[in-house]
Amino acid sequence: MKKILFLFTLIALVSVILIDNAYAETKYQSVKTATTIDLGLLDIRADYTLDFQINSPKEILSGTTEQVQITPTGGVVITSIIFNGDNLGSYTSKLDLGKVVTIGIPGGYGVELFVKTDAGASVKTRGPAVVSSDFFMNNMTPKIITVSVNDQIGNYDSVTMTIPITLYTEYGANINLILLNQKLASDTYTLQTNPELLIHIPIKKYYSTTLNLDVQDGKSPGYIKIKPTLIYDNGELNESNVAIYVDADWNSSVKPNQWSSDIHTGSGMHVIRAEFSQTSSKYNKAIIFQDSSDTQKFTVKSPPKSTSKPNSNYVEKNHLTCGKGTHQENSECVSDGIFDGSQSILFVIILVGAITTGVIIIRMMILKSRKSYNKGKKF
Known part of the structure; x- marks a missing residue:
């Protein structure tokens, strides 16, 4: 017996873990509607509230399929009754989809009301996804919506579903006496609720x-x-x-x-x-x-090491050494000309000697010509 209890406990824990992993987001929403019903001597106003629990994934990856679970968790119908002109008050009844709820009328001579409500849902989608078709609820069990997101999501960053809930309610009256139980009248009403259920799921696209x-x-x-x-x-x-x-x-x-x-x-x-x-x-x-x-x-790469020799035509001034036949001009070694260095001195000496010799010869020639002139004059 203990083993069986342990097994059931383990299964329950695993189920809870799986549900928690599958549905990371849970929220609650309610929808409402109201209607007026004329049943002969009975004037009825019915106010409906239906509650839902919505379980959805925290996000959906592109190219994958996820599920959204919608569960009707309960609700109420408030019935305000006027019978033959008398206000009989308001009565609150539990609203279970698919079940018949009866409301006794005090002083109604065995007349009672009955209400049976079902619900339908249509899913409208905005985003790059394909969503399963509409669904019908005639009980309080969960309904599953399948959401398949495209691999290419375009400019969308989420999938948004709006779900209007429609109530299909049968309202009627029975006469319930000891020897008689008979339906007096009934009618079925289609009621649109507000607000619409809203489900917003972010998309993730990984590259x-x-x-x-x-x-x-x-x-x-x-x-x-x-x-x-x-x-x-x-x-x-x-x-x-x-x-x-x-x-x-x-x-x-x-x-x-x-x-x-x-x-x-x-x-x-x-x-x-x-x-x-x-x-x-x-x-x-x-x-x-x-x-x-x-x-x-x-x-x-490192800075290059300096391995080049000084240019013979350019040497830094502080380290200038000019070769034979050259001399320094403007931080450069240039070849000597005929007027440069020792050659220029020799040239000057020769030039001076030549000029001196020429002067002596000219003077001797002048003296000689003078002597010849004086000698001829005597004769």
């Missing part, structure tokens, strides 16, 4: 992403450029930036699918990591792009 990282040297030593290529099912994803880490430390945030400006890393080997974090679309909060990352090892 996986792929991130590929390209790295190259920047314009200056110790710098790099990167291009994180981020794609998903529909092509390139450009809505959010990509975080860049250098040797596990955050460095910068860059736009995807284009080369970045120079990023300083320092020269040498580095581990470059690009990370895209899960984020919702800026254009539809129902669309979620999942995270992805990529890592590259890259050796960043």
